[in-house]
Amino acid sequence: MFEMESKTYVVKSNREIAEGIVSLKLAPEDGEQIAYTPGQFMLLTLPSETKRAYSIASSPGSEHLEFAIKLVDGEFTSRVPGLKEGDRLIVEGPLGPFIYETCEEYVLIAGGIGITPMISILRDRDGKSECQKAILFYSARRKEGLAFFDELRELDLRNENIRTVFTLSREEPPGWEHETGHLDGEMLKKHLSSPEKKRYFVCGPARMVDAFRKLLLEDLNVPQENCTFEGWNV
Numbered sequence: 001m002f003e004m005e006s007k008t009y010v011v012k013s014n015r016e017i018a019e020g021i022v023s024l025k026l027a028p029e030d031g032e033q034i035a036y037t038p039g040q041f042m043l044l045t046l047p048s049e050t051k052r053a054y055s056i057a058s059s060p061g062s063e064h065l066e067f068a069i070k071l072v073d074g075e076f077t078s079r080v081p082g083l084k085e086g087d088r089l090i091v092e093g094p095l096g097p098f099i100y101e102t103c104e105e106y107v108l109i110a111g112g113i114g115i116t117p118m119i120s121i122l123r124d125r126d127g128k129s130e131c132q133k134a135i136l137f138y139s140a141r142r143k144e145g146l147a148f149f150d151e152l153r154e155l156d157l158r159n160e161n162i163r164t165v166f167t168l169s170r171e172e173p174p175g176w177e178h179e180t181g182h183l184d185g186e187m188l189k190k191h192l193s194s195p196e197k198k199r200y201f202v203c204g205p206a207r208m209v210d211a212f213r214k215l216l217l218e219d220l221n222v223p224q225e226n227c228t229f230e231g232w233n234v
């Protein structure tokens with residue numbers, strides 16, 4: 001477990017990576033990254049002093065600290081598009097119990113912007129040959145809303161132990177070779193053998209996370225200790 005730190009970071013890039021979602025890449029002003037574990041989050045403070053929690057999308061060892069932020073026109077996110085290279089933010093962390101263990105078969109369930117801790121975990125697994133297997137279920141309303149779509153497909157293609165299942169709830173674009181419809185128990189059962197025996201990480205809008213809490217704990221009888229849930233009001 002890493003100690004919580006507070007440091008000034010500088011904006012390196014700020015660009016839209018999916019519909020209404022930007023990737024913000026930051027570098028520490030003093031050159032020393034804050035250490036973290038995939039799945040954790042940081043508190044970001046803007047020059048206006050607005051502070052919010054954001055999961056880390058990058059993985060340890062990457063050059064920049066990356067966040068993927070859904071623009072909802074709130075106090076923090078309305079200021080994000082205006083951040084330019086060289087602007088300074090305060091980063092505090094790492095925080096959060098959303099830490100994954102190694103060497104087991106795990107299921108990552110992401111709704112919308114809930115992909116951020118999952119991409120950190122999968123980037124960290126890329127190229128590692130341990131016994132660990134991961135399957136990601138990732139849902140969005142439309143294809144344009146799937147952040148990191150191409151990167152996730154490539155992670156799946158080049159890693160025997162990583163599988164991705166994408167689903168769109170509001171459209172089926174021409175040539176779409178993945179799932180459509182809501183991410184639910186039926187979809188889990190279609191892609192998983194013995195779903196009650198897996199280790200689950202679920203992240204996304206609070207309402208979706210609550211539905212999965214009921215599904216996994218009550219309907220599929222997954223033990224509580226095999227489930228980690230993180231729901232955000234976005």
Ligand SMILES: Cc1cc2nc3c(=O)[nH]c(=O)nc-3n(C[C@H](O)[C@H](O)[C@H](O)COP(=O)(O)OP(=O)(O)OC[C@H]3O[C@@H](n4cnc5c(N)ncnc54)[C@H](O)[C@@H]3O)c2cc1C
Pocket residue numbers: 041052053054055056067068069070071072073074075076077078096113116117232233234
């Ligand atoms: C542990 C943790 C990790 C998180 N990780 C991420 C992440 O990786 N990416 C991410 O995008 N978010 C993440 N969040 C959510 C994030 O912390 C903010 O809550 C979110 O970005 C909204 O902040 P805001 O200041 O813009 O909205 P606020 O001003 O705080 O408003 C709160 C909510 O009100 C609504 N709202 C406010 N203003 C408007 C408006 N004008 N029009 C419509 N709706 C409005 C929005 O739905 C908004 O979510 C995380 C939250 C937690 C607790």
